[in-house]
Structure formats: C-alpha cells, structure tokens
Amino acid sequence: MADPKSLGNFTAQDAPTYESLLQCMRCGFCLPTCPTFALTGRERSSPRGRVALARAVAEAKLPFTEAIKEEAFFCLDCRACSTACPSGVNPGEVMEICRSQVHQQQSLPKWQESFRNFILQKMLPDPGRLESSMLPARIYQKLGIQWLVRNSRILKLGPRWFEKAEGMLPELHTPLRQRIPELNLAKGEKRGRVGFFLGCVMTLMYAEVSRQTVRVLSHQGFDVITPKLQKCCGAPHLTEGDRETTRQLAAHNLDLFLELDVDAIVTDCAGCSAALKEYEEILHERREIDKLAKFRSLVKDVSEFLVEWGLRTEQLQPVNRSVTYHDPCHLCHAQGISKQPRELLKAIPGVEFREMNESSWCCGSAATFSLKFTAESQNILDRKLNNVQNTGADILITANPGCHLQLAWGLREAGMPQPVMHLMELLGQATPE
C-alpha cells in the first residue's frame, strides 16, 4: 500500500520535494545547455523533460517506470542546467534523488545488487581496503603486463567498458594517504592552517597531483593537515543513489574536520568539494545547523581558496607553455567556480592562456557514465577534443580527476599531442622546491 507520507508514486524515503519540481516553468532555457539533449534531441532526455517526468510521478500520473530509471542514470549530473535555469531548479539533483528511488523501487539481479553494495558500502568507505585493491593494478603496470596487454588487442575481446576502464588507468604511484605526513609546515611567512581533504581517486590514481597541491599550499604559507582517518566524501554513493551511506560518510568527515581548528578545508578534487559543500543539506537531520554552516563556510576548492587569499607570485618560476582550460562541471556548474582557475593560470609567469569554445560543456566522464554509456560518452568527448584542438594549446588543464581520466584517455586515443595536467600540477611546476 502507498505510504501516506509519500509523494505520489515516489517512496517516502529520499524523494524529491514537490516544490523543487513545481518550480520549473518549462521555459526551456536549459535545453541548449544539456549534453544528453544535444545528443538525442529527445525531450525526455532534457532537464525540462526529466523534471516533468518526476513531476508526473509525484502527481501519480505516471508510475516510476523503466524509462524514468533510464533517464535518472542517463543524466550526466553535470549541472549545466542549474547554471542556465533562472528559476532555481536543480534537475541534476532531482535525477540523483531518482537514482536512489530506483534502488528502492526496482530490485537488481542478486549478483549485481551484492556487487554494488560491496563497492559502495564495503570498499569506498574504507580507505585501507580501497588502497589494497589498487595493488594488483600497480603490480600489473610495474611488471610491464600493461604494455603487453595494450599492444596485443586482447582487450578487444572483453566488454567495451572494460577496455575503456583499462585504457583510462593513469600511471599509478603508492597512494598518497599512506605516504603523506599528517602535518606539512608552511614555508615562508605563515598565513594560516588548512585541512586537506584527499579525494579517493586523487590519492589512488593521481597521488602525484595531490602531492603537488600540498606542496603548493605549504609554499603559499599554509600549514597543511591531512587527517589519516578521513573517508570517501560520499559523492559516488549520491551518484549511484545510495544516500544513506553518503550520510554516514558525511557525518564522519564533518566531525573529523571540524575538530581540526583550521581556516579552511581544501581539496583539489572538484567532485569532492561539490559533495562536501552539500553536506549542509545531506546532514540537515543529523547535525546541528551551526555546525553544518561552519563546515560549509570552511570548504573550498583549492583554486577558490588560493584566489581568496591571494596567490603569492614573487617566487614562482616561469612555465613557458600555452594552456587551455576545461571547466569541470562540478566546479563551474555545481559550485560556480570558473573565474578563479583562470586567474591562477594567468598569474603563472610565462603561461599563455587560450580560452576554448564551450569550455564548460561536459567532457562525458560524469562518474561512471563514461563506462555505462561508452558510445554516448565518446560522442560528448569528441566535441570537447575538437574544441581543445582548435586552441592549439600545448597543455590541457583541468581540475577534477574524473575529467582528467576521460580527457587523457581521449587525447591519447585521438593521437593528439597535448598532455592533461591538473591546475595544481602546473602551479607545482612553477613552485620552487
């Protein structure tokens, strides 16, 4: 029987609010900004269409059907529509919530359910397990098996997503969490203390990048504290519709970082900072308002943080390269941060900044989208690569590991010469030892 507290054909737990759906006035301003609508031209794959579907479910005009499930996961959650929407609707968030409805309303085959729960509830929340799981991959690279496999076309036999996943693996180093001291002291005149939030993908796949971030922060005059007990930010769980595990992780991280007494909580992963900034909403029933507000005010993406405090440029060494910049969706659309990374790039001596067309158009990575919808993701990626190519820049800069993986893979597959670098890697190059 329908729960009296539930909204139409949504279950009561983790349903969108009716107000958030009613707010859409169907003006259509979101349509030209939506990568999936550009791909299919199908209204139901547009933000306006998706919100209308959710509203129909809320009004019990439509059951929670397979098609809505498809749309919930086909949405890139790139939030470009939120930027475009004048009436303040967040279709990406509505779809994220619908993903959690999918798991409540439709059961997966047993093995898929167990696999999903294992990854989301056992692996991701446990940094130790996560790190050991990457060990085989590191050995695989070290022994040169990767070279053999990549050159033997053996991967063409497996599913398409597997080949892509393998192809995306960057050169792996020992996870940073194990190596990094809990405290890195400020260099030069000390300006403050920051807590460093180490993203899972950053520490596992881009340990070298985050090492540079910490180095840059300390060179900029900040003590950097990296608590070893921190856990995944919970973004993957939101994306996959497991909001309960997100709440548990969020509560853990919030308590841990609030105890540090720092001027800011900084991260170099756009996906993490976007999720951390949503803790206020995610935990609104579990933590006091002032604690949530305090935490929210402390969380900063590293580029946002550095611009706010002002970059010390006196000692920077020139990097004589032309660069272009890809806006990670979770930075520019989810957090409205697009000026700051450009400001930092332009502040590095020697760097020639070239703006690309559609810099804030998604790269098609979008968490697991690139593996679930390989063809569609490729299509979105090609549009991006074309825009990169037209700049003729030496280096493609971005600021999020998901984009980084996708773009590096795409450039390599397309035979394009540009390396992809995190903004902090470039700043690291300019920062003397």
Added chain:
Amino acid sequence: MTTKPLIDQLCRQLGKNNVLWLPEDLLVLGYDSTPGLHATPDVVVYPTDSEQVKAVVKIACDHNIPITPRGSGTGLSGGSIPINGGIVICTNKMNKILEIDEENLTATCQAGVVTLDLFNAVAEKGLFYPPDPGSQKISTLAGNVMEDAGGLRGLKYGVTRDYVMALKCVLPDGSLLATGGKSVKDVAGYAFKDLLIGSEGTLGIITEITVKLIPPPQDKRTFLAYFDDIRSAGKAVSQIIAAKIIPSTMEIMDKATINCVEDYVKIGLPRQMAALLLIEVDGHPAVVAEEAEGVERILMQVGAADVLMAKNPEHAAELTAARRTALSALARVSPTTLLEDATVPRSMLADTFALIELLTEKYQLKVGTFGHAGDGNLHPTVLCDERDEDEMQRAHAFYDELYEQVLAWGGTVSGEHGIGIAKKDYLARQIGPAGVAVMKRIKQAFDPAGLLNPGKIFADGQE
C-alpha cells in the same frame, strides 16, 4: 484508426527513429511554457524534410487525425499543445540553414532552425537578423513565424513578420504551398505569407522560411536610467520618441522585477527604485552620438534619479542580460508564473502601470511588470501558486479587469505571445463576433476538416 497501425504507418514513412510513442515521451511533448496547460498526444513525429511532413499530413488527413506542430515548446499561449491528442509534428530535426544569399540579403532555413543559430550564422557573414525573442537560444524560426514573435528590438527593427520574405508550407490536405520570394516587391494575389505569419499553426505547417537580412548597426550606446516614480519613466519614453529618436531598445522594469533580477544576477541594481529603463540607440556612429546625447538630455529633463551609460560592450551586454532574465528571475519567487502581454498605445504606458498597481492592490497579488516600453508591450506577471485556488481566481480577475481597460484604450490582448488556448476569450472581446466569424471562414478555407491545431485562437463553435 487505432494507435498501433498509425504508428506502423508513420514508422514506414519516416523511419522508426523519427517516431515516438512511449508514454514518457508523449508526456513531455504535450506542454510548452504556458503554466497549467498540458495534453497528451497519441504519437509524435520528427520529419526531416518537407516530403516527410507531407506524408504525415496525408496520413492524418486520410484517417481524420488532428495534427499539432511544435518547435522547442517555448510558447507562452499554449499554441503547440495537442488538446485533442493526435499527432504532434516536431520540427527540430529540420534544422538546416539552406542558404545565406549575400546578393539578395536573405537567408533560407528549414523550419526547425534555432533563432540564435541563424543570428550567429549570418553575423559571421557580417549580416544581421534582428528579431530576438526572449527564448532565442532555443526557439525555432517556424515557431517565431507562427506566433509572430517579437523581442527587445521591436521598436526600431520590427518583429518576425517584418523579416519574412517567403514561406513554404504543407496545407492540411497535404498539398504544398509556396508563397513570397526573394523579390522585395510582390503584390501577386492575396498575401498568403502575411496570413500565415502569426496563424499559430492553424492554417498550414511551415517547412521552409526565407528571411530578410540587413547590415548590422556599426555602433551602439546603452543606457540604464532609474526612476523614483513610474510616471516619469513613462514620460521619458514618450518624450524620447517625440524628439524623433527611435531607440533600438527601450525596455522597462518595475520595482518588483528589479529586485528579483538583482537577487538572481547581482549586478548592483538599486532596489529602492520604482522603475528602470534600458535604452539602446544604434546605427551610424555620428547618429548614435547625436541620439545618445538627446536621450541623456531627456532623461535628465524628466527627472530620472540616475542615468548610467555602459562603459564597454561587455558592460552593455551585462545590462541587457539582466532585462533578458526578467521573466525567469520573477519565476524564482513562486512556483507558478502567469505571464501576459497586454499592449497599449505608447502614450498610455504610464496609465497602464498605474492601473496594474491599483489592481495588484485590489486583488492582493504579487505582480512584477516588465516589458517593451517603446512598443507599449507590457508583461504584467502574477507570481502565484497553482495549488492555491483562491489566489488563482484573483489572478484571473486581475487580468480580466486589466484587459477590459487595455481594450478600451485601443490596445491589444496580445503583443507577441499569440492567442493559443490561453486567450481565446480575450480575442473574442477584442475583435467582436464579426471578426471571429471572418477568422473562422479563413480557417475553413484552409482546413475544412479542422484537423490542423484544433482548439486554438477561437473556440470551436464560438460565433
């Protein structure tokens, strides 16, 4: 004919990829931007050329199935809502710009080309397509033609109608009609082209459009002026025109709208002001300089509280963008946004604002008003909640009383949104029984079976 064989037949003609019939697809193709209106079609098709449109119309004609054309669904009077079900024909896949003719200064496009895409394509060749409806980033040209869309540049440059040179359309019996051409003059027979423009998809389905292009203005100057009371703003508008200056843009926003826009874009609009005017003069640099001086002088004379001139093109664009987001900024305030486009002779502008203020008070509503002051075209927008029946009734009473006076002043019930479903009663009041009867006879001549976009403009059986 039941739906299944109809779908099969359409799939054979158009290919399976161009036909949609799942409930989730149908549900999202039965609305536009008009609040509260929704209907579900039986099937939706995406033809890729005129021949396919013809094929669809033939099938519909053979089986007596209603057809409703649709562009991007940004209409504000319900013109593309399939109230009797049937087939919705989406023009979005007919999105090729076929030709930009630099000798004749024309562009020829398929029906579903997006307005801004055309603007950009001709701008690349140093040409200018002026009509700029608020939804230009996504609205289609055929939709613009069918609703005779206006925009911010109407005062000096006119509206969509003034740029249409030729149309190709499929008539409800499946025959093809081509009307107009690239010739500047054309008086051969009835002006079908002009009849089709603004016909809201009730006479034919447009498949191809040829529009006139003009050279772009070489220079422009943008002003923002603030006023302590709305009457001085109205006076500024009349006096600028009386001084024989025709600005390319003369937009007005009242206090409620100023505050909503400021909440949203945060560009430092003064929240205490009663109104602002956004004025743009453009053309030859010498003329622009002269007109800008005139505008500034008049603004001072009528007692504008503050006058700002855009410092550079970026600044100007920012000021214009604020006006462009007015409707949507208002929409943030409440779940439901009722938007009308009452239009009066320019000289009645200040009186109309006064009346709106009076009625807002009388009916206890939240109303933001903005619009094209130079055209006398206002958008009094009621911010309400469709779940509140009493409030909705008051809102309708508000518009009823407003339109009565607008008509008494010689105005019109729609400046640029069209009649669609939403304003059928108002139209009848404006043009009277004789007017409606003639319109119905015209409709009859084009569409005797009444299959094309039924239930729009005038109610069936309304005399």
